[in-house]
Amino acid sequence: MAGVDTVLIFVIIGVVILAGAVAYGVNLVRGRAGRTIEREAPPAAPGLPAEDLDRRPPTDSTDTVAPPESPGAPAPAPEATGPEAPPAPTAPPAPTVERPESARGRLQRLRARLARSNSSIGQGLLALLSRGSLDEETWEEVEDTLIRSDLGVEATTELVDSLRTKVKVDGTTDEATVRGWLRDDLLALVQPDMDRRIASSRVGDRPAVILVVGVNGTGKTTTVGKLARVLVAEDREVILGAADTFRAAAADQLETWGARVGVVTVRSDKDGADPAAVAFDAVKAGIEEEADVVIIDTAGRLHNKVGLMDELGKVKRVIEKQSEIDEVLLVLDATTGQNGLQQAKVFSEAVNVTGIVLTKLDGTAKGGIVVAVQRQLGVPVKLVGLGEGPDDLAPFDPEAFVDAIVM
Numbered sequence: 001m002a003g004v005d006t007v008l009i010f011v012i013i014g015v016v017i018l019a020g021a022v023a024y025g026v027n028l029v030r031g032r033a034g035r036t037i038e039r040e041a042p043p044a045a046p047g048l049p050a051e052d053l054d055r056r057p058p059t060d061s062t063d064t065v066a067p068p069e070s071p072g073a074p075a076p077a078p079e080a081t082g083p084e085a086p087p088a089p090t091a092p093p094a095p096t097v098e099r100p101e102s103a104r105g106r107l108q109r110l111r112a113r114l115a116r117s118n119s120s121i122g123q124g125l126l127a128l129l130s131r132g133s134l135d136e137e138t139w140e141e142v143e144d145t146l147i148r149s150d151l152g153v154e155a156t157t158e159l160v161d162s163l164r165t166k167v168k169v170d171g172t173t174d175e176a177t178v179r180g181w182l183r184d185d186l187l188a189l190v191q192p193d194m195d196r197r198i199a200s201s202r203v204g205d206r207p208a209v210i211l212v213v214g215v216n217g218t219g220k221t222t223t224v225g226k227l228a229r230v231l232v233a234e235d236r237e238v239i240l241g242a243a244d245t246f247r248a249a250a251a252d253q254l255e256t257w258g259a260r261v262g263v264v265t266v267r268s269d270k271d272g273a274d275p276a277a278v279a280f281d282a283v284k285a286g287i288e289e290e291a292d293v294v295i296i297d298t299a300g301r302l303h304n305k306v307g308l309m310d311e312l313g314k315v316k317r318v319i320e321k322q323s324e325i326d327e328v329l330l331v332l333d334a335t336t337g338q339n340g341l342q343q344a345k346v347f348s349e350a351v352n353v354t355g356i357v358l359t360k361l362d363g364t365a366k367g368g369i370v371v372a373v374q375r376q377l378g379v380p381v382k383l384v385g386l387g388e389g390p391d392d393l394a395p396f397d398p399e400a401f402v403d404a405i406v407m
């Protein structure tokens, strides 16, 4: 009996050893296959984590696997292998960056959005002006409508005076005629001849440098991210500088925007790091990488004007050790009315603002702020934000803007 037990014990031990050996063999095979795939995976772009490059377009791909001939083309059939050859391992899909929408495409798409929020002003004005007899009370209502759109007192007076003269001389209040006058007068107020181009091409042997300033919450960081997309769509090599070191998440936010379109963000990992040092490093990287343009996001605490001037002044001075600043864009929230104009005044005393970005124009019927802020600062509105989507920032087009009001 004892002999049978001993045999049974040996059999059990044998089975256990055999099962262990089989399991080890399977793991060995899996491990090899995994390493093969890793080696074949494409390297991440410098400075960008691989997981962020999720949709790199075929043209930018450094992948060793040839891209299909057309986006819709089926993948080539695998080469014939002998009956004993193991199936070829399938590489994971190549990571990609997004291809942002071109500036031209945006204007077409966003025109309707501008009209939705601003046409109420135009319709109100046209209803008043084409009433037939225009008495003093009606002209006052016209004035009130314009003031409510944030056009400002001075521009409102000019516009009403011009319209009154035309109605008097022509003697008509025909709607189509009045619409034409309103369009011409509004367009003149928006100053269509202002130069609205953005400095975004290399200057000699250095990149263009754009400094973006504005109060927190106006959409500044978002605007820097969106602007990078506008410029990438124009085939510019862009570098971002996260010099808003005041708000902890701002650098992460910017880095995410950049990574989506394959743009490197220069940042500090320390909260509250010196913004001027980050700005300096970003410009240095732009020069070394031979980028076309460096865009620098800044913090805009307005607790006290002296502090703001000190901080922006230092950022400016430190950048200027390596390069001139070609563009200073002030970001203003269009919904804040007079408050926005006050911010514009303070910032323009601290830095030489060369262009305005008006955000959140999609959510307000206060489009008159365009005229008011251009008059106050004497610099053009260059870009307008018309939504929260990544490509909802468009170059400001005076004609499209006025047409959206008087349509």
Ligand SMILES: Nc1nc2c(ncn2[C@@H]2O[C@H](COP(=O)(O)OP(=O)(O)OP(=O)(O)O)[C@@H](O)[C@H]2O)c(=O)[nH]1
Binding pocket: 214, 215, 216, 217, 218, 219, 220, 221, 222, 223, 244, 247, 250, 299, 300, 358, 359, 360, 361, 362, 363, 384, 385, 386, 387, 388, 392
């Ligand atoms: N509707 C609309 N929302 C916008 C627009 N631009 C920005 N926003 C939103 O405004 C909010 C604030 O944007 P941020 O970019 O974080 O603001 P910020 O000024 O950079 O703030 P800090 O990073 O704290 O300096 C976000 O929810 C944006 O999506 C726009 O044109 N239209």
